[in-house]
Amino acid sequence: MIKVDRLVKKFDDVVAVDDISFEVKEGESFGFLGPNGAGKTTTIRILTTLIPPTSGGATVDGYDIKKESDRVRESIGIIFQEPSLDERLTAYDNLYFHAALYRVPKREIKPRIEKALKMVELKKFKDKVVNTFSGGMKRRLEIARGFLHMPRVLFLDEPTLGLDPQTRRVIWEYIRNLKDDFGVTLFLTTHYMEEAEESDRVGIIHKGKIISVDSPENMKKRIGRDTIVLSNSDGNERAVRSLGLDVVRAGDKLLVSVDSSEDALKKILKGGVSLENLAVKRPTLEDVFIELTGTAIADESGGTMDVVKQAVRMRRMR
Amino acid sequence: MSGEEIVTVRGKTGGDWGIFGKFLYGTYIIWLRDMKRLIRDKHQFFGSFARPILWLLILGMGLRPVFTVNDEVDYIQYIFPGIIVMSLIFSGMWAGISVIWDREFGFLKEILVAPIPRTSIVAGKVMGGATQALLQGSITIFFAPVIGLRFAFFDILLMIAIMLIISIALASLGIVIASRMYSYEGFGTVSNFVIMPLFFLSGAIYPVETLPGWLKVLVSLNPVTYGVDLMRGVVLGMRSFPLTDDIAYIVGFGVAMGGLAVLLFRKY
Numbered sequence: 001m002i003k004v005d006r007l008v009k010k011f012d013d014v015v016a017v018d019d020i021s022f023e024v025k026e027g028e029s030f031g032f033l034g035p036n037g038a039g040k041t042t043t044i045r046i047l048t049t050l051i052p053p054t055s056g057g058a059t060v061d062g063y064d065i066k067k068e069s070d071r072v073r074e075s076i077g078i079i080f081q082e083p084s085l086d087e088r089l090t091a092y093d094n095l096y097f098h099a100a101l102y103r104v105p106k107r108e109i110k111p112r113i114e115k116a117l118k119m120v121e122l123k124k125f126k127d128k129v130v131n132t133f134s135g136g137m138k139r140r141l142e143i144a145r146g147f148l149h150m151p152r153v154l155f156l157d158e159p160t161l162g163l164d165p166q167t168r169r170v171i172w173e174y175i176r177n178l179k180d181d182f183g184v185t186l187f188l189t190t191h192y193m194e195e196a197e198e199s200d201r202v203g204i205i206h207k208g209k210i211i212s213v214d215s216p217e218n219m220k221k222r223i224g225r226d227t228i229v230l231s232n233s234d235g236n237e238r239a240v241r242s243l244g245l246d247v248v249r250a251g252d253k254l255l256v257s258v259d260s261s262e263d264a265l266k267k268i269l270k271g272g273v274s275l276e277n278l279a280v281k282r283p284t285l286e287d288v289f290i291e292l293t294g295t296a297i298a299d300e301s302g303g304t305m306d307v308v309k310q311a312v313r314m315r316r317m318r
Numbered sequence: 319m320s321g322e323e324i325v326t327v328r329g330k331t332g333g334d335w336g337i338f339g340k341f342l343y344g345t346y347i348i349w350l351r352d353m354k355r356l357i358r359d360k361h362q363f364f365g366s367f368a369r370p371i372l373w374l375l376i377l378g379m380g381l382r383p384v385f386t387v388n389d390e391v392d393y394i395q396y397i398f399p400g401i402i403v404m405s406l407i408f409s410g411m412w413a414g415i416s417v418i419w420d421r422e423f424g425f426l427k428e429i430l431v432a433p434i435p436r437t438s439i440v441a442g443k444v445m446g447g448a449t450q451a452l453l454q455g456s457i458t459i460f461f462a463p464v465i466g467l468r469f470a471f472f473d474i475l476l477m478i479a480i481m482l483i484i485s486i487a488l489a490s491l492g493i494v495i496a497s498r499m500y501s502y503e504g505f506g507t508v509s510n511f512v513i514m515p516l517f518f519l520s521g522a523i524y525p526v527e528t529l530p531g532w533l534k535v536l537v538s539l540n541p542v543t544y545g546v547d548l549m550r551g552v553v554l555g556m557r558s559f560p561l562t563d564d565i566a567y568i569v570g571f572g573v574a575m576g577g578l579a580v581l582l583f584r585k586y
Contacts (some may be wrong), residue, residue: 048431074433084424088355100347101432103335 001026001153001185002047006056009042016042018208019056024153024201029179029186031199033285035295039208040189041081044157047187048078061152074102077151077184079142081158087131091122091141094130095148102149116144119181120174136167140174147178154179156188160195172198193285202285206293219288226261228268229279230254239273253277337435344434348442349449352416356450366412366450370405370458374398377523378465387525391554394465398458399549400522403542405454406481407516410488411509413447414496418505440493440579447489448482455481467553476552484545487572490579497582516542526558541571 002024009017017039024030032040045051047058049069058065061075085094092113099109117123120140130138139159146154159175160168172195179186188199196202196216203213212219230236232254240247240256245264248255258264261280268275290296335343356363378394385393420426429439459477462469469477495512499505519533520542529537537543544559544567551557551564 050427050431070433070435073431076431078431080424080427082424084428086351086355086420086425087423088358089351093354097347097351098428098432100350101344101429101434103343103433 001028002030002058002060002187004043004047004056004058007043007046007053007058008055009039009046009051010054015208017046017053020205020208020210021056022203022210022213024185024187026185027183028200029188029198031196031202032187032189032205033191033193033196033202033289034189034205035191038205040205041157043205044078044155044187044189048076048155049073075152076155077146077149077153078155079146079157079159081161083138083142085130085138085142085145088129090127090129091117091133092126094141095145098145099148104149112148116148119178120144136163136171139163139167139171143171143174143178147182147184150182151184153185153187156186158189158191160190160192168192168195193289196285204289204292206295211292212288216285219285220283223283223288223291225257225259226264226283227281228256228258228261228264229277229281230256230268231274231277233274236274239271240268243267243271243273340433341435341438341441344432344438345441345445347434348429348439349445352443352446353449355416356446366405366408366454367457369408370401370454371461373404374401374458374461374465377401381523385524391556392466395467395554396550397523398462398465398467399553400517400520400546402455402458402477402481403484403520403522403546403549404517405458406451406485406545407488407513407542409451409454410447410485410490410492411495411513412450412492413443413489414492414494414499414505414509415502416446417443417493417496418499418502421500422502436583437580440490440576440583443493444486444489444576444579447492448485451485451489452478452481455485469553473552477549480545480548480552483568483572484542484548487541487545487568487575490572490575493579494575494582497579516540519543520546521558522546541567544568 004022007020046053049072060072063071065072095113160171201215204211232252246257382393387396519537519540544564547559548564
């Protein structure tokens with residue numbers, strides 16, 4: 001559905017997208033994961049024909065983004081990172097003009113708008129002017145709008161940026177439902193790990209380069225090891241070491257890195273180890289990201305995650 | 319989810335319309351949206367109608383005792399065509415403002431990724447500005463009997479045609495300025511620098527013939543001068559330039575600005 005071939009985009013001397021190639025299959029959801037400034041939005045802008053690439057090329061729905069940009073625009077929908085509604089018109093009018101711009105057959109416009117508004121639960125606000133809406137409502141309206149003309153591919157650029165966690169969850173529910181209902185290929189960018197986990201496949205992008213493309217499960221499997229967290233006391237460390245496990249001391253915690261947490265836990269239970277503050281960490285996409293790039297995607301401070309990150313980094317150095 | 323299956327047809331949106339069909343349709347949709355906004359914004363709508371009438375009364379009444387044009391034409395009648403053209407200048411800039419506004423609120427992106435030709439975005443915006451200009455100009459014409467001017471039906475049609483040409487040219491100018499302006503404030507400043515000289519250096523409020531040489535040069539470089547002259551020809555039957563010059567200058571300016579606007583918009 002999307003084929004990207006050695007795409008490069010330079011802004012003056014800054015290389016925003018550095019020779020990337022990947023493919024997105026029909027009907028799948030593909031998450032583009034990376035920190036701010038990694039080149040995600042630039043890639044979307046190229047694929048949606050808003051800016052031309054410096055070199056390389058891509059096809060969307062079989063159409064060349066450079067030579068057949070009109071065709072590409074007929075095949076796609078996009079939900080932008082920043083708001084893009086006409087704030088002075090009503091919710092209904094916003095959807096109406098979108099449908100008209102995309103030449104949705106006249107008799108279908110009204111039922112489609114009704115359906116879309118119902119799905120994002122904005123039916124009550126149909127005739128309200130958009131500048132009275134909250135941020136979450138505007139986002140929902142934009143999502144409804146993105147699906148309205150039934151694009152073959154829908155691009156979502158950080159669809160939940162700046163929304164609170166609860167609204168984010170709700171938005172994702174809408175996106176999932178709409179995707180199932182309308183059956184469309186999704187290409188989304190995000191720097192939230194949980195959102196990337198929703199995707200069938202994830203492409204990790206860092207400093208303009210694609211580092212890895214795979215399903216979230218495979219990625220996590222590849223970096224493998226689980227981490228068991230135990231409280232740090234002299235006796236405890238000795239006890240764990242005597243079981244032949246790999247231990248790293250991190251503050252008041254011991255981090256035990258194991259291939260299978262099930263087997264290791266059985267050993268630990270029998271081995272007279274103190275179970276105070278026991279926790280098991282499965283690898284997350286965040287770990288995958290750290291493993292692949294050597295940096296964290298978002299700067300989180302405090303908490304066990306930091307300690308785990310530290311341990312992962314230490315393991316890499318060995 | 320919602321069990322009803324209304325939406326089943328997928329495929330290329332709309333079918334094949336041909337380039338010209340897509341252009342006309344796109345232009346219509348962009349125009350339609352601007353009209354909807356215009357109607358919704360009541361202050362802008364009525365305020366813009368009051369302006370030309372205020373100018374006509376204040377400027378006309380204030381300067382009438384000082385200026386004598388000739389025995390048949392009163393000063394307030396003399397500036398009437400100029401005031402109509404002034405409201406066309408303001409409406410033309412309004413077309414530019416609506417582009418800036420759309421960019422500021424992000425809506426411009428929604429239009430730019432839509433499957434309509436870039437040319438029709440420009441054309442729709444220009445026609446939106448021109449429609450508003452026509453409405454304003456027409457209202458001003460309704461006011462003409464109050465200052466003792468009466469028109470034959472054919473003259474009114476002629477005036478509307480002239481207003482349409484001038485307002486398309488000026489709306490294109492507005493879009494050209496807006497296409498390289500990224501803030502509302504910036505556009506305000508620049509458009510004031512454009513509106514003032516366009517109006518005051520146009521012969522809208524004084525005769526061109528008696529001006530000193532350097533001013534005459536500036537005035538004859540201003541395309542609006544020829545628009546005003548064209549209007550005055552119909553309204554009062556007096557003209558400072560040959561008819562063919564008037565038409566050539568204003569149409570030439572319109573074509574140049576329209577072309578430039580399309581060119582600048584292509585690069586988005």
